[in-house]
Amino acid sequence: MSATWDLPDYDDHEAVHLFRDAESGLSAIIAVHSTHLGPAAGGVRFWHYPDSTRAITDALRLSRGMSFKNAMAGLPMGGGKAVILADQAKTKTEDMLKAFGRAIDSLGGRYVTAEDVGMTDNDMVVIRSETDHVSGLPVESGAAGGDPGPYTALGVFLGVQAAAKRALGVNRLKDVHVAIQGVGSVGGGLAKLLAEEGARLTIADVSIERARAFATQYGGEAVEADEILSIEADIVSPNALGAILDEQSIAALRCAAVAGGANNQLATPADGQRIYDRGILFAPDYVINAGGIINVGLEYLGQGDEAEVKARIAKIPERLEQVWQESAETGAPSADVADRIARRLIGRA
Structure with a gap:
């Protein structure tokens, strides 16, 4: 496998973190593209990849897209993305999600996660038990947050x-x-x-x-x-x-x-x-x-309610x-x- 910075989709990313927790079976990648505007925000994708290079490439492409998305949406957040490498059966356990939460927490707030393909707001609740740096949590009606x-x-x-x-x-x-x-x-x-x-x-x-x-x-x-x-x-x-x-x-x-x-x-x-x-x-x-990240971004930042989310989405x-x-x-x-x-x-x- 080529070095990460030799891959075509490497775009001067600030960091690419690889995590492995043998006990839970977690294999995950967190790519931080930019923190110029704030913490690198972007969801976590739970997906089965044919090989690790495909997974890293996905994380690189998606994290760059999040930098651009958050900037164009006017959010004070940078861009990052995570992928959890699922097996062919897409086996997901609470221990695996908690291990991923600990991985996020080890970055000290440089990366903020939320749900993406293969993940739910209930998964975010489990991850939240190990780190504060998570959004897309279930919320009361009228509040920002929840399923993006x-x-x-x-x-x-x-x-x-x-x-x-x-x-x-x-x-x-x-x-x-x-x-x-x-x-x-x-x-x-x-x-x-x-x-x-x-x-x-x-x-x-x-x-x-x-x-x-x-x-x-x-x-x-x-x-x-x-x-x-x-x-x-x-x-x-x-x-x-x-x-x-x-x-x-x-x-x-x-x-x-x-x-x-x-x-x-x-x-x-x-x-x-x-x-x-x-x-x-x-x-x-x-x-x-950008509507989903506007929703979970404002939730994480504590800036406004559902009405504010929809007002910002209306500017797309x-x-x-x-x-x-x-x-x-x-x-x-x-x-x-x-x-x-x-x-x-x-x-x-």
Whole structure:
């Protein structure tokens, strides 16, 4: 395996920590990209990786995205991310979660965790028994915090609205055809919000049964997972895992815009240019999907309630418009424009 700093996704990260607790079976990575604006905040992903290099690469990419996401969301927090390497059965135990909490605590507040793929707010409660540096805990109604998924979905929904307005020239989503890839916490929440506005939905998921269930519930159509990115639609919305927009899939796109909640949608930096060259509007993922971190970030900081969270999420379309306008004026892909703005905010211009 190459040294971490030789990997393509290493971006002058401040630290990459490897943790192993043999007794509980924990193997985890915590990547701290930047603490320029505050403690490195980002969730923990519980996932089975084919090898450790893939896991480290995921942590590197996701932590960099969190630096940019938190900066663009106006949060006084840096960017970090953790991954817990699950076995094929995805065995998760309380002892493992407690060991992970101790690992976080050993960093002295430089990293703040919350839930991501494979984790729940109840898992955060277990981790909280070993460290204060955790958010996304169950909260009372009206408070900031809890499951970030619905807040991410709300931000993505507002971003899809903004994309429809700019790319299609429409002020409402009725009859706008949206192809949704992935109906987990975020994609499922997005499907509900879009259906309420009268959008036409085509849905795919790694589980075709789940896709069919959502399609039945919201009056849409279900297709196989490998078909969704080439569906003819107004907007394609990736809401599963990352690196799904590459040379081949971008060439197959038949849409006016791509706007979804998945992290790190572009497989390589060159893919932002590829989408731009095709004349397809792209919503940079860490701008559109910031709703969840806004929620758990304000919870951790103790700044405001649910109303404040939603008020800040409502600014996501404004940030997207800023990026798209600069892209139109400069001829640079929106992905590059967003990166440039975010790097300036974290002192890496």
